[in-house]
Amino acid sequence: MVAVVALSGPEQAALARAAAVESGSSHPLGLAIIAEAKARGLAIPRAPEGSAAAPGLGVSARLEDGTVTVGSPRQARAAGALTPEAEAEIARLENGGATVAVVSQDGAALALIALRNEPRADAAAGLAQLKRLGVSPVMLTGDNARAAGAIGAALGLETRAELMPADKLAAIAALPGPTAMVGDGVNDAPALAAASVGVAMGAGADVALETADAALLRNRIADVPRLVRLARAAMANIRQNLAIALGLKAVFLATTLAGETPLWMAILADTGATVLVTANALRLLRLHDDAG
Ligand SMILES: Nc1ncnc2c1ncn2[C@@H]1O[C@H](COP(=O)(O)OP(=O)(O)OP(=O)(O)O)[C@@H](O)[C@H]1O
Numbered sequence: 001m002v003a004v005v006a007l008s009g010p011e012q013a014a015l016a017r018a019a020a021v022e023s024g025s026s027h028p029l030g031l032a033i034i035a036e037a038k039a040r041g042l043a044i045p046r047a048p049e050g051s052a053a054a055p056g057l058g059v060s061a062r063l064e065d066g067t068v069t070v071g072s073p074r075q076a077r078a079a080g081a082l083t084p085e086a087e088a089e090i091a092r093l094e095n096g097g098a099t100v101a102v103v104s105q106d107g108a109a110l111a112l113i114a115l116r117n118e119p120r121a122d123a124a125a126g127l128a129q130l131k132r133l134g135v136s137p138v139m140l141t142g143d144n145a146r147a148a149g150a151i152g153a154a155l156g157l158e159t160r161a162e163l164m165p166a167d168k169l170a171a172i173a174a175l176p177g178p179t180a181m182v183g184d185g186v187n188d189a190p191a192l193a194a195a196s197v198g199v200a201m202g203a204g205a206d207v208a209l210e211t212a213d214a215a216l217l218r219n220r221i222a223d224v225p226r227l228v229r230l231a232r233a234a235m236a237n238i239r240q241n242l243a244i245a246l247g248l249k250a251v252f253l254a255t256t257l258a259g260e261t262p263l264w265m266a267i268l269a270d271t272g273a274t275v276l277v278t279a280n281a282l283r284l285l286r287l288h289d290d291a292g
């Protein structure tokens with residue numbers, strides 16, 4: 001659900017401008033803004049030179065009559081674009097759990113656009129599974145602390161909010177023990193690279209896919225615990241197979257040195273070891289299916 005609050009000039013004009021700046025954006029806010037402008041049947045102006053995105057901050061473009069920015073309240077505040085009335089309105093929207101973007105033109109705020117953040121349908125179940133696996137999930141987000149806190153409270157999840165891409169990286173470095181970072185955005189790329197394991201999710205940004213060690217094809221939180229289970233089973237399997245292969249070799253080396261193994265038996269043992277470790281590895285396919 002998108003709400004538009006006009007601060008200066010008509011609401012529809014601000015929304016159409018915001019949609020022009022976001023065209024080509026893959027950010028959830030950008031997609032919601034474009035969808036809302038289309039749903040209202042607005043004519044979206046063209047941005048002849050395209051838009052420039054600043055990860056974690058916003059996006060801006062030159063339109064015919066000025067430069068329009070759609071970005072975080074923090075960025076608008078730093079640019080001096082927010083009046084006390086605008087600040088009060090932002091606080092009201094964020095307290096309701098929304099993520100807010102400020103539409104400004106040439107340094108003056110035109111409107112606020114608020115998007116309600118809902119946890120993904122499978123988030124609670126996926127997080128519960130992770131906790132059962134002994135994983136402690138922490139949410140790292142660039143969104144405002146109030147909206148993040150609302151999501152965190154709903155999911156029983158520790159949250160760190162208002163993080164820039166570099167802050168996410170620092171948060172990963174500060175966490176104790178090996179860390180896995182799951183992310184889909186441009187903002188997540190540095191943290192994906194820094195984590196012990198970076199996992200890109202769903203139809204994420206290209207840089208996220210490029211920097212990650214693993215990719216989840218579907219946009220499902222439940223696939224994260226599944227990945228952990230499969231990875232653990234694979235590591236256990238590798239250890240078993242090493243033990244089987246080296247153990248058999250040691251046994252037959254010993255018996256051969258003692259002159260008690262006919263050649264055919266040694267060859268069978270060698271091939272037999274290959275069959276054994278392959279059969280053991282194939283069990284992983286069944287685990288994959290069972291985990292559904
Ligand atoms: N394309 C954009 N359009 C509008 N606002 C944006 C855009 N990019 C960033 N912002 C603003 O900056 C804030 C933080 O950026 P962003 O949401 O990209 O980071 P993030 O929360 O770390 O990423 P994610 O939402 O993928 O976890 C947003 O809440 C929003 O206010």
Ligand SMILES: [Zn+2]
Pocket residue numbers: 141142143
């Ligand atoms: Zn965000």
